[in-house]
Structures are given as structure tokens and as C-alpha cells.
Amino acid sequence: MKLGRLNHVAIAVPDLEKATAxxxxxxxxxxTEPQALPEHGVTVVFVDLGNTKVELLxxxxxxxxxxxxxxxxxxxGMHHVCxxxxxxxxxxxxxxxGGARVLGDGEPKTGAHGKxxxxxxPKDFCGTLVExxxx
Amino acid sequence: MKLGRLNHVAIAVPDLEKATAxxxxxxxxxxTEPQALPEHGVTVVFVDLGNTKVELLxxxxxxxxxxxxxxxxxxxGMHHVCxxxxxxxxxxxxxxxGGARVLGDGEPKTGAHGKxxxxxxPKDFCGTLVExxxx
Numbered sequence: 001m002k003l004g005r006l007n008h009v010a011i012a013v014p015d016l017e018k019a020t021a022x023x024x025x026x027x028x029x030x031x032t033e034p035q036a037l038p039e040h041g042v043t044v045v046f047v048d049l050g051n052t053k054v055e056l057l058x059x060x061x062x063x064x065x066x067x068x069x070x071x072x073x074x075x076x077g078m079h080h081v082c083x084x085x086x087x088x089x090x091x092x093x094x095x096x097x098g099g100a101r102v103l104g105d106g107e108p109k110t111g112a113h114g115k116x117x118x119x120x121x122p123k124d125f126c127g128t129l130v131e132x133x134x135x
Numbered sequence: 136m137k138l139g140r141l142n143h144v145a146i147a148v149p150d151l152e153k154a155t156a157x158x159x160x161x162x163x164x165x166x167t168e169p170q171a172l173p174e175h176g177v178t179v180v181f182v183d184l185g186n187t188k189v190e191l192l193x194x195x196x197x198x199x200x201x202x203x204x205x206x207x208x209x210x211x212g213m214h215h216v217c218x219x220x221x222x223x224x225x226x227x228x229x230x231x232x233g234g235a236r237v238l239g240d241g242e243p244k245t246g247a248h249g250k251x252x253x254x255x256x257p258k259d260f261c262g263t264l265v266e267x268x269x270x
Contacts, residue, residue, distance in 0.1 A: 004185065013262075022261060078263055081144055125162075126211040127213075
């Protein structure tokens with residue numbers, strides 16, 4: 001497998017409107033409209049940085065996957081990085097053969113960009129939650 | 136001020152050799168040789184992602200600026216993001232005028248790429264330590 005581009009850095013935030021204002025008004029970034037993704041339990045705003053994106057994530061509904069993270073980090077914080085790979089199945093099989101843990105049932109889900117994604121266990125990747133997205 | 140490109144995502148790690156092997160051998164990334172930066176209290180390896188970089192940071196010497204972070208996060212973790220700006224003094228003055236806190240004495244230091252850098256207080260930026268680097 002070959003590590004591809006950084007698709008985005010995700011930052012979990014307790015208040016998406018406030019976070020969007022920080023990135024748009026304070027830092028002068030270009031931001032999208034909020035997009036509710038109920039099937040992922042988050043509402044998302046993307047900040048376009050030219051070469052890559054920041055993904056601002058706010059919990060949506062009960063049992064959001066970022067709920068526990070925000071309890072531990074009430075001001076928000078960096079939640080994961082997303083790297084692109086050419087073939088997510090080849091990447092998954094090679095990573096699993098090397099002993100890395102893939103989260104969930106190991107089958108790719110459809111991510112925020114409509115492409116197959118997987119998450120890798122932070123303990124196997126320098127304490128960092130890694131999302132892989134098919135390029 | 137206008138938010139520029141993502142220069143890098145920094146990941147603090149307890150063992151740079153092991154982290155480099157994960158990024159090179161497990162993930163198939165292109166990595167640099169380790170570079171000791173005693174004036175910054177870290178040894179650095181860059182992972183080239185095509186559009187941006189991951190900066191792997193290991194503490195170097197006494198009182199490393201990432202020492203406390205690694206005590207709290209012994210497996211490592213995402214430490215900061217670095218955004219490029221056209222003029223770091225203009226950016227700093229505008230941010231300060233808006234009430235954002237600049238770390239240290241507020242004067243830019245020379246960063247790992249030989250360019251002026253500043254760090255912004257995580258509490259003002261969604262719980263995320265933000266480095267600004269003059270592009």
C-alpha cells in the first residue's frame with residue numbers, strides 16, 4: 001500500500017456555529033454551509049485550505065461517535081486525520097496482515113464524501129485515529 | 136487576514152524510530168531522515184503526503200515543549216496544526232485585536248522550516264493548538 005494525500009484533518013467542536021465563525025471571521029478561512037449527516041451522527045462544515053481541508057464536526061442526535069471525545073475535551077480538539085489510498089480493500093488487507101486493527105466490522109462504510117472509508121485503531125498509529133478514504 | 140494552506144499536522148510520539156517505521160513500512164509513506172532541533176526541544180521526521188506533510192515529533196533534551204503532552208498521551212497523539220499566512224505580523228496583530236491569545240511573548244520565532252512562526256492558544260481555536268507560519 002502507498003499512503004496518499006491528506007484528505008482532511010477533523011476537529012470535533014461543541015458548537016459548530018461558533019467554530020465556523022472562528023475559522024471564517026477570525027482566521028479568514030473559506031467555509032461551507034453546515035451539512036447534517038444523521039447516518040454518521042455529526043453535522044459537518046468544511047474549511048477549504050487550498051491543498052486540503054479541515055472538517056469541523058459537531059455531534060448530531062443520540063450516541064454520536066464524537067460524544068465521548070467531547071466529554072473528555074469540552075473545548076473540542078483534533079479528532080482524526082484522513083489519508084487517501086488508491087484501493088481501500090488492498091490497504092485494509094495489507095494492514096490487517098501486518099497486525100493493525102481496523103475498527104468496527106472491518107468493512108468500508110460510505111463516508112462524508114460518498115466514498116468508502118475505514119477507521120484504524122489509534123493505539124496502532126501513534127495515538128492518532130486514522131481514517132482511510134478511497135481516492 | 137486570509138487563512139492559507141495546511142503546512143503540516145504535527146503528531147507527538149514517544150518513539151520516533153517506531154513511529155517512522157509505522158508511517159514508512161505499515162502505511163507506505165515517504166519519510167525524511169530524523170532531524171534534531173535542539174533549540175526547539177524536538178527531533179523531527181516529515182512524512183510527505185503529496186499535498187501536505189505530517190510532522191512526527193519526539194522530545195529532545197530536558198524540558199521539551201511536547202513533554203507534558205506525552206505524559207498525558209503516552210502513546211502519542213495529534214499535537215498541533217500549522218497553517219500558512221502571507222504576513223505573520225499582520226495576522227498576529229489582527230488576531231490580537233480580535234481578542235485571540237498568542238503564546239509566549241507574541242514575537243515570531245524561527246520554525247523547523249527556517250520561517251517565522253507563532254503559536255495560538257488552543258482555548259481560542261476549538262481546543263486545537265494552532266501554529267501560524269509565514270508562507
